[in-house]
Amino acid sequence: MLLVDKPLGNLADASWADRLATATVDVLELDQWQAQKNRFRLRTRSGAEVAVAFDRGSHLHDGDILGWDEGTRTAIAVRIRLQDVLVIHLDALLGEPAETLARTCFELGHALGNQHWPAVVKGTSVYVPLTVDRRVMDSVMRTHAFAGITHEFRPGLEVIPYLAPHEARRLFGGADATPHSHVHPHDPGRHVTSAEGPR
Numbered sequence: 636m637l638l639v640d641k642p643l644g645n646l647a648d649a650s651w652a653d654r655l656a657t658a659t660v661d662v663l664e665l666d667q668w669q670a671q672k673n674r675f676r677l678r679t680r681s682g683a684e685v686a687v688a689f690d691r692g693s694h695l696h697d698g699d700i701l702g703w704d705e706g707t708r709t710a711i712a713v714r715i716r717l718q719d720v721l722v723i724h725l726d727a728l729l730g731e732p733a734e735t736l737a738r739t740c741f742e743l744g745h746a747l748g749n750q751h752w753p754a755v756v757k758g759t760s761v762y763v764p765l766t767v768d769r770r771v772m773d774s775v776m777r778t779h780a781f782a783g784i785t786h787e788f789r790p791g792l793e794v795i796p797y798l799a800p801h802e803a804r805r806l807f808g809g810a811d812a813t814p815h816s817h818v819h820p821h822d823p824g825r826h827v828t829s830a831e832g833p834r
Contacts, residue, residue: 636676636684636685636686637683637684637685637686637701637702637711638686638688639685639686639687639688639689639701639702640688640689640690641689641693642695642696642699642700642701642713643700643701643702643703644699644700645696645698645699645700646660646698646699646700646712647698651700651710654703654710655710657708658708658709658710659707659708659709659710660709660710660711660712661679661680661681661683661709661710661711661712662679662680662711662712662713662714663677663678663679663680663685663701663711663712663713663714664680664714664716665677665695665713665714665715665716666715666716666718667715667716667717667718667791667807670694670695670696670697670713670715671694672687672694673687673688673689673690673691673692673693673694674687674688674689675687679711683702683711685701685702685711687701695713695715696713696715697713697714697715698712698713698714699712699713700712700713701713717790717791717792717795717807718764718765718791718807719765719769719788719789719790719791720762720763720764720765720788720789720790720791720794720806721762721763721764721765721769721772721776721786721787721788722760722761722762722763722786722787722788722789722794723743723760723761723762723763723776723784723785723786724759724760724784724785724786724787725740725759725760725761725783725784726759727783727784727785728740728759728783728784729759731783735783739781739782739783739784742779742781743761743779743781743784746775746779746781747761747763750775751766752764752766752772753766753805753806755798755802755805755806757797757798757802762794762798762802762806763806764805764806764807765788769788773786773788791806791807794806795807
């Protein structure tokens with residue numbers, strides 16, 4: 636079992652690029668909530684057992700390297716899976732009278748607050764993390780039937796590149812330094828994010 640009290644580095648670090656170019660990367664997969672914990676024990680994709688015991692307040696970031704075996708040229712690295720995000724579109728309200736815009740936005744805010752759903756507002760879009768089953772969130776939005784407001788669910792990977800760090804923390808907890816928008820050749824499981832921002 637590998638005991639880890641701090642990362643050795645990150646897949647994005649230039650200092651690791653040459654070493655990892657011909658290495659095998661064994662992935663330890665975490666969801667965005669597991670990534671916030673500072674103590675846990677899990678297995679990598681290949682079955683290696685990893686026990687993490689970080690100082691209080693510390694947490695893992697996507698790409699953190701937890702182990703390196705020079706003999707086998709194998710690194711153990713973290714991959715964080717992000718949940719989907721509810722995206723609420725307010726674009727259609729912009730042509731409405733100010734009174735309608737104010738009332739509808741107030742009612743939307745009241746509905747989200749009543750559910751205790753955190754939200755991030757960017758331009759004419761509102762981003763809400765999935766805190767309950769998406770069918771429940773969809774039902775709440777449809778029940779309120781806000782005129783001029785539409786909603787959809789988008790993968791967290793598509794949303795996070797367009798958020799400031801404090802906004803990402805609000806949506807994804809400890810996963811604020813999550814997937815980057817480029818591909819590492821040594822990690823075929825890495826996703827490429829869309830070049831377009833969320834609508």
